[in-house]
Amino acid sequence: MTRARKRPASDGTPSRERVVDALRAVEDPTTGTDVVRSGLLAEVDVTDEIVVVRAGLSELDETTRPSVATALERATAGVPGVESARVEAADGDETTATATERFDRVIAVASAKGGVGKSTVATTLACALAADDEVALFDADVHGPNLPTLLDASGPVHSTEDGRPEPVTVAGEDAALELMSVGLLESGAPLAWRGSMAHEAVSELFADTAWEREETLVIDLPPGTGDVVLTTLQEVPVDGVVVVTTPFHASVDDTARSVELFRDEGVPVLGAVVNMAGTTCPSCGEAHELFPGDGVDDLAAPVLAEVPFTPELQQRPTPGTAPDPVAPLAESVRDAAEAPWAVDAPEGTVDIRDAPAAERRERVREAFRARAPDEPFRLLSDRDPSPVVEFLADLVGEPAAAFETSVERRTPEDWLLTTNPP
Numbered sequence: 001m002t003r004a005r006k007r008p009a010s011d012g013t014p015s016r017e018r019v020v021d022a023l024r025a026v027e028d029p030t031t032g033t034d035v036v037r038s039g040l041l042a043e044v045d046v047t048d049e050i051v052v053v054r055a056g057l058s059e060l061d062e063t064t065r066p067s068v069a070t071a072l073e074r075a076t077a078g079v080p081g082v083e084s085a086r087v088e089a090a091d092g093d094e095t096t097a098t099a100t101e102r103f104d105r106v107i108a109v110a111s112a113k114g115g116v117g118k119s120t121v122a123t124t125l126a127c128a129l130a131a132d133d134e135v136a137l138f139d140a141d142v143h144g145p146n147l148p149t150l151l152d153a154s155g156p157v158h159s160t161e162d163g164r165p166e167p168v169t170v171a172g173e174d175a176a177l178e179l180m181s182v183g184l185l186e187s188g189a190p191l192a193w194r195g196s197m198a199h200e201a202v203s204e205l206f207a208d209t210a211w212e213r214e215e216t217l218v219i220d221l222p223p224g225t226g227d228v229v230l231t232t233l234q235e236v237p238v239d240g241v242v243v244v245t246t247p248f249h250a251s252v253d254d255t256a257r258s259v260e261l262f263r264d265e266g267v268p269v270l271g272a273v274v275n276m277a278g279t280t281c282p283s284c285g286e287a288h289e290l291f292p293g294d295g296v297d298d299l300a301a302p303v304l305a306e307v308p309f310t311p312e313l314q315q316r317p318t319p320g321t322a323p324d325p326v327a328p329l330a331e332s333v334r335d336a337a338e339a340p341w342a343v344d345a346p347e348g349t350v351d352i353r354d355a356p357a358a359e360r361r362e363r364v365r366e367a368f369r370a371r372a373p374d375e376p377f378r379l380l381s382d383r384d385p386s387p388v389v390e391f392l393a394d395l396v397g398e399p400a401a402a403f404e405t406s407v408e409r410r411t412p413e414d415w416l417l418t419t420n421p422p
Helices: 016-023 065-077 118-129 147-151 195-208 227-235 249-264 327-338 357-370 388-396
Strands: 041-047 050-055 084-089 105-111 135-139 168-171 176-181 216-220 240-245 269-275 303-307 377-381 404-411 414-420
Touching (some): 016 050, 016 065, 050 065, 105 118, 105 249, 118 240, 118 269, 118 327, 135 147, 147 176, 240 249, 240 327, 249 404, 269 327, 303 327, 357 377, 357 388, 377 388, 388 414
Parallel strands (some): 050 084, 105 216, 105 240, 135 176, 135 216, 240 269, 269 303
Antiparallel strands (some): 041 050, 168 176, 404 414
16 A cells, blocks of 8 residues: 655546546556556545555555555545545555555655755654654665764664565664664675665665564655655655754855745655754853854754754764753654644734635735734735735835735745834
């Protein structure tokens, strides 16, 4: 069984006929015809915006089964109105297109740049979650697979009876987690793979790894927004992405663009971890900033944790424990993943998302006039609210340029405007 990630529902309810028509574009590699004509498609169940497709996946060769299941899921998810798509084997076979389907929660950790501590955050987060959950950690950073080094883990990687690679178990005193990484399979030589080769390596490990701990999967993505990152997020049903950045303005700017890209792809961004947020002098005990300025407010994503540069975080992570700066992060990620598209707006924000178009302007006018003179005005809308500033400027007889304004796109369909009138 494979599952498409949930995304905001679109207008209209899908029909079985439209789903079947979309599935005609998927080829049965055994016959060379589409899956409908060949009889591989067994059943299509449409309940509101949720679609379950059952097909004879066990009839296919093991090498083609994952790609066919993924193609079925993509075709189904692309039908207008489909909010959630799931592909199952018609005969109840547990063979899956991606082994990640079995997990209750899938969290990806990403960064716009290398060197910001993404892998450290991913590893430490997984270790913190392992205190209460069954946790697996997948190293998708094929060009720099350093999670084995961070956790002092090594092969050999054994196989199950049917040839599936088994993850390595990393144990702490009171907890353990499972780890799979290309770094466990290679000898340590530099990996100079082209994009397609890297993607195939990640996809194969996703499809085949025989996980046993199936509550939470943490994925360490490669830095940037290249092919491996985007195709991984398209093929794996993640519940949300945590982005990692430093406070340095260039890193924050690139991270903000990555947040927008993830949301454009329909991937919920749970929030950001600001790493190396400062340091404390070991001699005098005084706190110091490592980067000039503070551009974190420009991230357009909630900050889940601000982690200082501290020797404690340079020590080897241990499953079941986490340093004090990171310990609250696990709970924040759990909470955010429960409602990944929720918008955490500040108290007093005016919400016009459910208001009829004819009432929106009046609601904004009343709320703006009722606020205290020294308070910023915040507005939550389901469309870009930037033009509202012109309306507010007309109310007070000031130019719009005199308003200090920021607009954040919190989800693909939710925008937060904050403005300070002159």
